[in-house]
Amino acid sequence: MNSIKQVFLASLLGTAVFTAQVQAETAVIVHPDNPSTSLAPSEISRIYLGKSKKFPNGSSVIPIDQSDSAAIRDSFLSSVMEKSASQVKSYWSKRIFTGKGTPPKQVASSAEMKELVASNPATIGYIDASEVDASVKVVYSY
């Protein structure tokens, strides 16, 4: 009985660990001093579309995006913003040419993204969860 229980527990744990790994692929990060503890995907989406210019607590926000060619960007757009890259491009083409805003600045790598977010409490970014350390705070992960 004990061994069965152990196998069952082990497989359960295994599943849990596996699930956690799959689900925590990408982390949306802010500066550790940012008072926000968690953000809903809809709030993150509004920030990245330039519709919200502030964090829920009222402080200004500067969203930072990964480069067009980064695989993590496609998953961020589809999972968090529920849009394709070309839809986002089309959205910004309308905003840019009506002077209503410019798309978030893009960085070349996750390392650069983390450095920028770690140095500026106004920024928000997203990186692979495995790269998260104490220099940044996770407000959403998927």
Place this chain on the structure above:
Amino acid sequence: MKIRVSPLILAILSASATQVLADDDLSINGFLSAGVGTLSTDDIAINGYDEDVSFKPDTVLGLQVSKHIQGKFSLTGQLVARGPEEFDLDAAWAYATYDHSDETSIRFGRLRAPFFYYSDFLEVGYAYNWIRPPAEVYRIGFSSIDGVDVTHQLYFGDIDASVQVYYGRFDDDLTIGGNDVDFDLTNFAGVVFNASMEPFAIRLSYHRAALTSEALSASAPPTDDEFLVDEDVSTFLESAFVYDDGDNQVVIELTALDHDSASLTDDTAFLVHYARRMNDFTPHITYAHEKDDVESGSTGDIQKAAGLENELVSYIAGLRYDVETNVALKIEAQYRDEKTRSAADGEDGMLYSAAIDMLF
């Protein structure tokens, strides 16, 4: 809410970060559309095309510069070179922005006249499926005015909304039937209301101006004051209803133009557009209809005698192919049926066109 970091440190950090992101301030963007097309018959007229293959009508280059100046002030300029105008540079936009708050901004200078759903990005072909918006509905002969506007953004729950109010003047010549005709539209004002709750969006707008034209007044029949164009009020009403779930897109736009002067006919026009996105391919179909409403009685008889009555119908089928994220290829076939042309029976025919749209 308590913040652990002192405001001073936050300010210093933000300042240093602003430097890191300093190139945020100046942005240069542009768009190019290169088009080609041919009509099946010279009996009809669409967008300056004829039976021979033409490259100019749908070819346009735009360059936009935006610069944050200081504090709440920024400037935006969009220079456009259009094929039909021999690529002479024209400022479609040239304005100063004062961002009163995150929600409210004031713009001052040359602005796009916000008549239509696609007005703000009228020449940015990349931003829509057609090679050009249907001329039956997008029929107003100018697209920019000089003035000031105030835009206020609202957000409640899942609904994004904005209200734009503008005031200005348009004073320039417009080409009508190959002739330059002077138009002076004073006390030009309007209000535009936008609301969206994905996948739905709605746009409602109202515009009015006092219209004066010496050339049109000079050609008015001397017996009838109704044909003078002297501070006569013209109004334009527009509504657009949009559904876009990412795969399917429906756009319905309804418009009505009303002139006090009988030298210009009142009309109504609408379009219905459906597009289906399938990865990089977007086939689409459109029906567009414009009909002049001549006055009743003797005024209407004079309007008809002057050939002022038209009724136009178009069926458009097209395909957009997103080759790259910044490049779209388009092909289009348009069947134009002139039910009435210059108060007589019209002709019908096809326009075949193709274009490449790019952004940078």
